[in-house]
């Protein structure tokens with residue numbers, strides 16, 4: 201059994217009790233003081249310790265330092281949870297503690313889970329949760345089967361049909377978003393078929409460059425309602441063929457965009473994105489979370505790239521000079537301070553060798569959106 205050690209902070213316990221965290225199946229051990237945390241860590245050798253900065257007797261910073269100094273606890277990752285706003289003083293304490301991550305409260309379940317998943321080297325998402333956005337019609341001869349795409353890549357799809365598909369070697373698939381838009385047509389081989397004949401795995405055949413681009417456009421976004429929060433997952437490239445048509449009709453109220461999957465953005469793509477946000481008038485409030493480096497760089501460079509929204513968290517490239525490797529960390533904007541006019545970030549230790557990491561990007565350039 202794997203263990204997570206946690207301070208008895210009610211906010212943290214609530215975040216650790218989220219469905220996503222519970223699914224990890226870790227045993228939770230709750231400690232109520234810093235000394236207790238260090239002793240329990242020695243005994244349990246947890247994969248992760250979530251320590252509150254304000255614990256009684258020795259505080260979380262000191263408990264973290266002691267855990268990190270313990271040779272038998274090399275594998276234990278430590279997250280410090282702190283109340284905002286962040287100050288230079290707090291950043292100094294974080295640097296001395298040598299923690300692996302900081303979490304500023306209050307935070308959303310999805311944000312906390314993404315940090316935990318990164319610390320434990322686990323995937324943040326298992327496939328696409330869009331069961332309703334794409335409509336697939338699988339036809340052979342004169343018959344047609346309708347259904348939904350559960351999982352889509354440029355090489356194939358997992359499809360759930362409304363009616364049983366007989367055992368067939370090849371099909372032709374029409375794919376489109378549920379609420380309209382361009383139809384993508386592709387030949388496919390049926391690589392597996394569930395016993396009920398409704399769950400089917402397809403492998404696309406003879407995919408032309410044009411069809412590939414159409415599939416990538418279909419993969420670009422998916423919308424999910426998670427714990428009462430409408431979340432849009434953005435995946436892929438923002439380029440000439442990028443198509444946000446139909447996305448606005450699925451959004452209303454408050455929306456969180458998860459931009460962790462945005463790999464590349466060119467000037468055409470960023471114009472299309474800015475135009476999309478400008479016309480997004482059904483949404484009152486929106487945020488961008490877990491932004492990829494590509495997305496964050498565009499936001500830093502281009503006025504209007506975030507529309508009326510703001511970034512909650514982003515991937516930050518750090519560099520270890522000892523290992524000469526990039527170590528990318530997920531960081532909340534709340535963990536950055538501009539207290540003295542210049543931006544400052546928490547500093548962490550290299551996850552491989554333990555040396556202190558340096559920020560790769562100049563903060564003023566990478567975090568241009570913070571001051572705007």
Ligand SMILES: [Zn+2]
Pocket residue numbers: 520521522523524550551552553554555
């Ligand atoms: Zn290193």
